[in-house]
Amino acid sequence: MARLFGPGSVPLVPAGGWAAWLVILAAAVMAFLAVLALAAGLAAASLGAEWRAELSGSATVRVGGDDDAGLAAVLEILAGTEGIAAARALEREEQSALLAPWLGDGAALSELPIPRLIDVTLEGRGPDAASLAAALEAAAPGSVYDDHAAWRGPLISAAAAIEWLAFAASALVALAAAGMVALAARASLAGNTGVVRVIRLIGGQDRFIARAFIRPILWRTGTGAALGAGAAAALLALLPGAGNVVGLDLAPGGGRLLGLALAVPPAAALIGWAAAAVAVRAALRELP
Amino acid sequence: MISLSKLSFGYDDRETLRAVDAEIAAGSFHFLTGPSGAGKTTLLKLLYLELLPDSGQLLLFGNDPMAGGQRERLEIRRRIGIVFQDFRLLDHLTVTENIALPLAVHGRDPAQHDADVNELMRWVGLTHRADAMPQALSAGEQQRAAIARAVITSPDLILADEPTGNVDAEMGMRILRLLVELNRLGKTVLIATHDLGLIRSAKKIVTARILRLADGQLALGGSDL
Numbered sequence: 001m002a003r004l005f006g007p008g009s010v011p012l013v014p015a016g017g018w019a020a021w022l023v024i025l026a027a028a029v030m031a032f033l034a035v036l037a038l039a040a041g042l043a044a045a046s047l048g049a050e051w052r053a054e055l056s057g058s059a060t061v062r063v064g065g066d067d068d069a070g071l072a073a074v075l076e077i078l079a080g081t082e083g084i085a086a087a088r089a090l091e092r093e094e095q096s097a098l099l100a101p102w103l104g105d106g107a108a109l110s111e112l113p114i115p116r117l118i119d120v121t122l123e124g125r126g127p128d129a130a131s132l133a134a135a136l137e138a139a140a141p142g143s144v145y146d147d148h149a150a151w152r153g154p155l156i157s158a159a160a161a162i163e164w165l166a167f168a169a170s171a172l173v174a175l176a177a178a179g180m181v182a183l184a185a186r187a188s189l190a191g192n193t194g195v196v197r198v199i200r201l202i203g204g205q206d207r208f209i210a211r212a213f214i215r216p217i218l219w220r221t222g223t224g225a226a227l228g229a230g231a232a233a234a235l236l237a238l239l240p241g242a243g244n245v246v247g248l249d250l251a252p253g254g255g256r257l258l259g260l261a262l263a264v265p266p267a268a269a270l271i272g273w274a275a276a277a278v279a280v281r282a283a284l285r286e287l288p
Numbered sequence: 289m290i291s292l293s294k295l296s297f298g299y300d301d302r303e304t305l306r307a308v309d310a311e312i313a314a315g316s317f318h319f320l321t322g323p324s325g326a327g328k329t330t331l332l333k334l335l336y337l338e339l340l341p342d343s344g345q346l347l348l349f350g351n352d353p354m355a356g357g358q359r360e361r362l363e364i365r366r367r368i369g370i371v372f373q374d375f376r377l378l379d380h381l382t383v384t385e386n387i388a389l390p391l392a393v394h395g396r397d398p399a400q401h402d403a404d405v406n407e408l409m410r411w412v413g414l415t416h417r418a419d420a421m422p423q424a425l426s427a428g429e430q431q432r433a434a435i436a437r438a439v440i441t442s443p444d445l446i447l448a449d450e451p452t453g454n455v456d457a458e459m460g461m462r463i464l465r466l467l468v469e470l471n472r473l474g475k476t477v478l479i480a481t482h483d484l485g486l487i488r489s490a491k492k493i494v495t496a497r498i499l500r501l502a503d504g505q506l507a508l509g510g511s512d513l
Contacts, residue, residue, distance in 0.1 A: 012392070014380040198376050201338065202437070203366035204393040 012199070012212040013192055020220055023184045027224025027272070028231070030177040031264050034170050035232035038260055041166030048159030055152040059126070061087070061118040064142020071116050073139040078120060081135075083127035090117045115142075122147075174271055177221075181272040182279035185217055189283045196287060206284045214276045221272030225265040233261035289314040289445065289476050290335065292506075295344035297327075297334060304330045306504035307344065312478065314444070317471045317494050319487050320480040321509070322501035328480040331501065332449050335478070336368050337361050349444065366394060369438030369475075371467075373450035375430040377422040377437070384409070384418045387436045394441055401440075408436040412466060428459035435466055439475070446470055448479045452486055460486055468494045 063074050071089055078087035090098075095117060129147055136143040189196065192213075199209050236257060290312035297305045304327040312318055320328050333339040334346065337353055346353060348368075353361045377386045388398035388405050398405070409415045412432035422430055431451060438446060448467060452460030464486060471477045471494060481487065490496050500509030 011380075012389075194376070195378055198378060199389075199393055201336065201365070201370055201376075202390045202393050203362060203441075205362060208393060208395075 011216055013195060013216060019187060023220040024224035026180050027221045027268060028228035030173050031225035031228030031268050032232045034173045035229050035260050035264050037166045037169040037173060039236055041163050042256060044159050044162035044166060048156050048163060051159060052156050055148045057122050059120040059122060059145065059147040061120060062144045063116040063118065064140045066113065070140035074118065074136055074143055077135050077139055081127045081132055083122060083124055084120055085123035086121040088119050090119060177268060178271050178275040181217060181221055181275040185213060185276040185279040186283050188213055189280055193287060210280045210284060213280045214273060217276040218269055218273045222265055222269035225268030229261045229264040233257055289349065291347040293345040295341050295346055297330060297339060297341050303504055308506045310499060310506055314476055315474055316476055317496040318478045319496055319498045320478060320501060321482060321487065321498060324482060326501045327504060328501055329449055332447050332480050336370050336447055337365050367444045369443035369446045371434050371438045371448035371451045373453040375434040377430055377433055379422055382419050382421060383414055383433050386433055387440055390437060390441045404440065408440060412436045428455045431455055431463055439470060445476045450481055451479060452483060461489060464490055
């Protein structure tokens, strides 16, 4: 006799027809969305970290006036300031190259009153911005110390907000998946009260019945999630320039993408199992 | 085996069984008869613990199911094989799978009991229908499959609720003979039926006691049959 009623054998609960396929489809869609949301969250987190690292490690000094004496005085002050690792005055050609996109290649920059810029590399927690600004003002009036805080903050906040939104979206997808599985489990039980009654009458424990109902739901949820996560990972990998997306190794075979694709199906199956277990046991308690 | 003492049960405000007393000895063969609505099915449900009595005492195999918890009641239920009038075979399982179902439910591996299942199918005459689905069977075949399912775990007590209610007279006799054979193997058999012809036929092949249920009261009967 073929093995009966165990894993991979004759199911104790009827297959469920289109409802079973709907569970697989819904799990696939949920996993697809979860992978996309998590990928967006990871990308935002990496982007924020990169901005934070790059921008918090540098500053710019705009030197007041256009004489070399002022530039030299400012460089001297910067060289002696704690928290500054290096300071380098940009050459006029470099400044011209920076402005070229806005002013055009033919602009006569030498005729414009463009202040000299110094690129500053910070170390540790950086200098005391207020006292440094006062010293620079004294050495070369009109000099400004810019640690990028004015626009670094909103950028990093925006990246953090996107990161949290993406993770919140993932959590909502997980919650929706749990609800969907719980509904499917209850519907399965409601459609098979006759089976439940017979199994109880021949001496079946509710624990046995619950397992019989949960097992196929677990299988369907896991299968759907694997399909959905695989599709999402494939889509991300096929995006143009996917391998270069900041901080997220999206190229085919990329570690983080592969990790996502592999982590979501078991997580979905676990959520499905927990939701189905709670729903089935509650429904069994309600049955006379 | 079974002892009922002042057992009462009612649905809502309608009392179906009133202070019923009865003793059923191990290895005996009983008919439970009475008009429709007399409470035969209710009494059987009390015996297989689908219902619990409102008052009185019920002893099964010497145990009081009311005194124990769900686990104890489950253990008692596993010693009872039930045959329903409407068979209650699971439609998505084959005849073989339906017969083997109690083995799986009781935690035994059906694959280890191939010989038992095959022997039972031979005994009820369904070997040729082993892979058929219940819908493809006649009523008589379904009832024989249900009897095989009821006895696959070798229960001590067989409760049959109108087992011949959905089959013709000839098949009714065949089913009765199966139940009598089980009794000869030492099983206690209690059949609820309103078919007096069946009881008269049975008296020719088995020594049976007849319990008559009327107006919520149980009495020994059968002298008029």
